[in-house]
Every structure is written in C-alpha cells, then in structure tokens.
Amino acid sequence: MIRFALCMSFLFAGATCALAQDAPVTEPNDPVPAQSANDGNEGAGEKAEASESSPPPAEQTPKQDQESKPEAKPEAKPESKPESKPESKPEAKPESKPEAKPEAKKEEVAAEANGQKTMAPIGYTDTPQLPGQPWRVHDLRRPRPRVVTPGKRQPSDPPSDAVVLFDGKDLSHWGHQDNKVPGGYVPARWTVKDGYMEAARGTGYLCSLENFGSCQLHLEWAAPAEPKGDGQGRGNSGIKFWGAFEVQILDSYNNRTYADGQAGAIYGQFPPAVNATLPPGQWQAYDIIFECPEFDSSGKLIEPAYLTVFHNSVLLHHHRELTGPTGRGNSQYGSHPPGGSIMLQDHGNPVRYRNIWVRPL
Numbered sequence: 112m113i114r115f116a117l118c119m120s121f122l123f124a125g126a127t128c129a130l131a132q133d134a135p136v137t138e139p140n141d142p143v144p145a146q147s148a149n150d151g152n153e154g155a156g157e158k159a160e161a162s163e164s165s166p167p168p169a170e171q172t173p174k175q176d177q178e179s180k181p182e183a184k185p186e187a188k189p190e191s192k193p194e195s196k197p198e199s200k201p202e203a204k205p206e207s208k209p210e211a212k213p214e215a216k217k218e219e220v221a222a223e224a225n226g227q228k229t230m231a232p233i234g235y236t237d238t239p240q241l242p243g244q245p246w247r248v249h250d251l252r253r254p255r256p257r258v259v260t261p262g263k264r265q266p267s268d269p270p271s272d273a274v275v276l277f278d279g280k281d282l283s284h285w286g287h288q289d290n291k292v293p294g295g296y297v298p299a300r301w302t303v304k305d306g307y308m309e310a311a312r313g314t315g316y317l318c319s320l321e322n323f324g325s326c327q328l329h330l331e332w333a334a335p336a337e338p339k340g341d342g343q344g345r346g347n348s349g350i351k352f353w354g355a356f357e358v359q360i361l362d363s364y365n366n367r368t369y370a371d372g373q374a375g376a377i378y379g380q381f382p383p384a385v386n387a388t389l390p391p392g393q394w395q396a397y398d399i400i401f402e403c404p405e406f407d408s409s410g411k412l413i414e415p416a417y418l419t420v421f422h423n424s425v426l427l428h429h430h431r432e433l434t435g436p437t438g439r440g441n442s443q444y445g446s447h448p449p450g451g452s453i454m455l456q457d458h459g460n461p462v463r464y465r466n467i468w469v470r471p472l
Contacts, residue, residue: 231342234369241380242434248379249369249439256370259385259425267331267396269468276319276453277330277467279306285317296320307333307465310348310457317457319469322450323352327470328399333463334362336392340460342368346391347458349378352401353451355436356416360397360462363388375427377418378437383427394465395423400472403447404433410446 234251246253269275276284282303286296301317302309310317334346346362356377363374363386370376375383375397389395402417416433420426436442455464 231344233342233367238439249372251369253370253382256383256386259387267466273468273470275468277308277464279465282308284320286320287315288318307463309461309463312459314457317455318452322452323469323471324403324450325472326401327472330467331394331396331465332360333394334391335461338362338391341366343372346462347460348462349456351454353447354454356433357437358399358420362391364390375420375422377428377431377433379439380434380437381428381431385425387422387425389423397422404444406446412444
C-alpha cells in the first residue's frame with residue numbers, strides 16, 4: 112500500500128509539471144510569448160472556429176432546405192388541393208341545383224306551351240274606340256259578364272206565323288253566296304244528319320234564301336262535345352242580320368276571351384249582360400229580336416239598328432242600340448235595302464244548328 116501511494120504521488124507531480132509547462136501558451140499575461148502564442152493560437156482558433164462554424168452552416172442549409180421544402184410542399188400541395196377541391200365541389204353543387212330548377216321551369220314552360228298551342232288573344236289595347244263608350248273594340252280591360260245557369264226547360268216550337276228555315280230535314284231554305292253572280296246563291300254544302308246541320312269548314316257563310324227586315328229569330332246551336340282550341344278558336348260561329356250585324360256564337364263555357372266576343376255578345380260592340388253558356392255538346396237556344404236601321408231617300412241614317420237577345424231564356428241585351436255594322440273595324444252605317452239575308456258563319460269549327468224559325472215584324 113505504501114508503494115502504491117508513492118507511485119500515485121509521483122504520477123500526480125509529473126502531471127502537474129506538464130500542466131505548468133503548457134500554461135504560458137494559454138495565458139495572456141506573458142507579453143512576448145503570449146503574443147506569438149496568441150497569434151498562432153488565434154489562427155488555429157480561427158481555423159478551429161472556422162472548422163467548427165463551417166459545419167453548422169452546412170448542417171443549417173440542409174435543415175433550412177428541409178424546413179423550407181416541407182413548408183413549401185405542405186403550403187403548395189395542401190393549400191392548392193383543399194382550395195381547388197372545396198371550390199370545385201361547392202361550385203359543382205350549386206351549379207347542379209340551379210340547373211335542376213331551370214329544367215323544371217322548362218318543363219312547365221313546355222307544358223304551358225303545349226296547352227297554349229292554339230291560344231287565342233283574350234283582348235286588345237290598340238283597336239278603335241267605341242263611340243259613346245270608355246272601351247275599345249275587344250278591349251282587354253273590359254269586365255267579363257258573370258255566369259248564370261239557365262233553366263232546364265226551354266220553349267222551342269215555332270208559332271203558327273213563323274217561317275221555318277230549318278226543321279232538321281234539309282237545306283232547301285239555304286245556300287252559299289255565288290262569287291260569280293252578285294246576289295246569287297249556290298247549293299248549300301253543310302252536312303245534315305240526325306235532325307241537325309253542321310258547319311263544313313271552308314264552305315263560307317250559309318245564307319237564308321229569303322230576306323228579312325225587322326224580325327224575331329229562334330235557333331238552337333251546340334258547340335262540339337269535345338272542345339278543341341281556346342278563345343275565339345273554340346266552337347266559333349255567328350248569326351248575322353243583313354250580313355252586317357252579328358250576334359256571336361262561341362263555346363264560352365270555361366273559355367276565356369275578350370268580353371265583346373264571347374257567346375251572346377253583339378260582336379265587337381257590347382258584351383252580354385251575363386254568361387249563360389251551357390257545357391260543350393249541349394243544345395242551347397237564342398231568341399233574338401232584330402230591328403233594322405232606317406234610312407231616308409238620300410241614304411242618311413234616320414234610326415239605328417237595335418238588338419234584344421235571350422240566351423237560354425236569359426236576357427243578355429235589351430233594345431241595345433248598335434253603333435253601326437259589327438266587327439273589329441267599328442264601321443259606320445251605310446245605306447241598306449229594306450231586308451237582307453240571315454247568315455250563319457263558317458269559322459272553321461263544326462258547330463251544329465237545329466230548329467231555326469223566323470217571325471217577320
């Protein structure tokens with residue numbers, strides 16, 4: 112043990128001397144050696160520092176690159192992807208939703224268009240002003256008559272002094288105007304069957320071969336049982352006195368049109384007081400009193416025409432003064448002979464007639 116302690120003391124002393132010999136190199140108190148030593152050590156220190164400092168930048172640059180790369184990658188990729196995805200998804204969804212709505216609208220428009228293929232005007236705003244009235248001819252804004260349901264039993268048999276123009280058998284009292292011979296007539300071409308006659312499209316007005324002045328007229332008519340068209344294109348015909356003064360025939364059962372053009376109207380001048388039209392296919396009756404206009408020898412108007420109209424026994428017009436020949440043109444009176452033909456209009460619709468008789472007044 113004593114020998115071991117001595118050996119350790121010698122070793123400790125030797126180490127202390129070695130450290131003492133190296134001390135002048137590291138301490139700055141010795142001027143000359145310290146400067147030379149410092150100069151050399153500074154270069155070495157700089158080299159050491161450079162060697163120690165150089166690796167960190169090399170290590171930092173990859174770190175920065177690594178840091179910048181992941182930052183760029185997550186920023187570019189995640190940001191672009193989520194931004195593009197949410198933008199595309201919401202855009203696609205709202206676009207698909209509004210596309211569905213217009214399609215529905217298109218279907219509705221198509222359905223409306225299918226239902227309105229033959230849609231006729233229900234009024235006008237650019238027609239002539241009616242004399243003494245605030246309305247125009249076929250005025251869009253003119254109120255429509257209210258609906259009245261007629262009684263079920265209608266008087267129809269002709270009185271003893273009546274001229275029967277159609278009894279369901281033939282058209283011997285009727286003809287069509289001859290375009291080649293003024294005032295002449297050609298044989299009637301309307302269809303007769305089952306006790307009625309039916310308007311034939313393209314044949315023109317059916318005219319009574321006898322002329323009448325002021326008179327009482329009874330006739331019965333029926334629009335087609337299966338309605339086709341609408342407005343003025345549905346069950347349209349008419350009765351004209353003297354070829355100039357028309358009482359309208361039209362299927363006005365749930366069929367909107369201008370007020371002065373519906374069933375029972377004095378066409379283009381006065382709407383009926385009410386709408387007494389029966390459903391399509393049912394027989395309806397007109398009883399009309401026509402008072403013809405009067406003129407002096409020079410053709411000047413002395414007395415205008417008047418109309419009293421019953422539709423299915425419901426009064427539509429009572430001694431209504433006419434402003435002139437009826438129609439859209441709002442014509443003025445002109446000189447007429449003392450009598451004229453009673454005319455049934457061919458308007459292209461298969462309207463039926465029966466039991467027509469006249470009483471001259």
